[in-house]
Amino acid sequence: MKCGITAAETRKSGKEGEGRKGATNTNMGKVVSGVATSEDVSAWYMDEEHSVDQRQPHKTDPVQSVDAATLEALGVVHWKLSGNEDDAELEQIRKDRGYSYKDVITVSPDTLPAYEQKIKMFYEEHLHSDEEIRYLLEGSGYFDVRDKQDRWIRIACPKGTMIILPEGIYHRFTLDHTNYAKAMRLFIGEPVWTPLNRPQESHESRVKYLTTFGAAA
Numbered sequence: 001m002k003c004g005i006t007a008a009e010t011r012k013s014g015k016e017g018e019g020r021k022g023a024t025n026t027n028m029g030k031v032v033s034g035v036a037t038s039e040d041v042s043a044w045y046m047d048e049e050h051s052v053d054q055r056q057p058h059k060t061d062p063v064q065s066v067d068a069a070t071l072e073a074l075g076v077v078h079w080k081l082s083g084n085e086d087d088a089e090l091e092q093i094r095k096d097r098g099y100s101y102k103d104v105i106t107v108s109p110d111t112l113p114a115y116e117q118k119i120k121m122f123y124e125e126h127l128h129s130d131e132e133i134r135y136l137l138e139g140s141g142y143f144d145v146r147d148k149q150d151r152w153i154r155i156a157c158p159k160g161t162m163i164i165l166p167e168g169i170y171h172r173f174t175l176d177h178t179n180y181a182k183a184m185r186l187f188i189g190e191p192v193w194t195p196l197n198r199p200q201e202s203h204e205s206r207v208k209y210l211t212t213f214g215a216a217a
C-alpha cells in the first residue's frame with residue numbers, strides 16, 4: 001500500500017545517485033533559505049465537521065490561520081515555486097537536500113480506479129520513516145498535519161507548492177474539490193512510500209520526531 005499522493009499514474013523521470021537506500025535526511029528540522037513567508041502559506045486549524053466531505057476546506061468560523069513559523073516549528077518546510085518541472089529553485093533544493101529520486105504522479109478519477117475509496121485511504125492518519133516530499137505541478141490538494149496539541153492544521157497546496165513533511169509527523173492527504181493533482185514525488189535514494197497508521201508512539205521515527213520538535217501530541 002502506498003501513501004499520500006500515490007502512484008495512480010507514475011512516470012519515473014530520473015534517479016540520480018546511488019547507494020543511499022535507507023539514508024537519513026540530516027536536514028530534518030533545519031530551516032533552509034527560500035522557505036515561504038507567512039504571506040505565502042495558506043494554512044488553518046480545521047473544524048471538526050466529520051460529516052462534511054474531506055475535500056472541503058474545513059475552516060472554522062472565524063478562520064484560525066496558521067503562519068509559516070508555526071509550521072516550521074512542527075518541522076514542515078514549504079516553498080512557493082513556479083510549478084514547472086525544471087524549476088531552478090527546485091533543482092537547488094534537490095541538490096541541497098540530496099533528493100536523488102523523483103517521479104511524477106497524477107491523482108484523479110480518470111487515473112485512479114476506485115477513486116473515492118482510495119482518497120479515503122490517503123486520508124487515514126499515518127506517519128513515515130522518511131520525509132514526505134511533494135511538488136505540485138498541476139491541480140491542488142491539502143496536507144493535514146498534527147500540531148503539538150494534536151490539533152489538525154490544513155495546508156493548502158496549489159500549483160507550485162513544494163512541501164516537506166518531516167519523518168515521524170502524523171499527517172494525511174486529500175484532494176480538494178477539483179479532484180485533480182499532478183505532483184512530483186522526491187526521495188533520498190530508493191523510495192519507501194509505506195504509511196504507518198496511527199498509533200505509532202513507540203516507532204523510532206515518532207520518537208525521533210518528538211525528540212527533535214518537542215511535540216506534545
Ligand SMILES: [Fe+2]
Binds near residue numbers: 003
Ligand atoms: Fe504520507
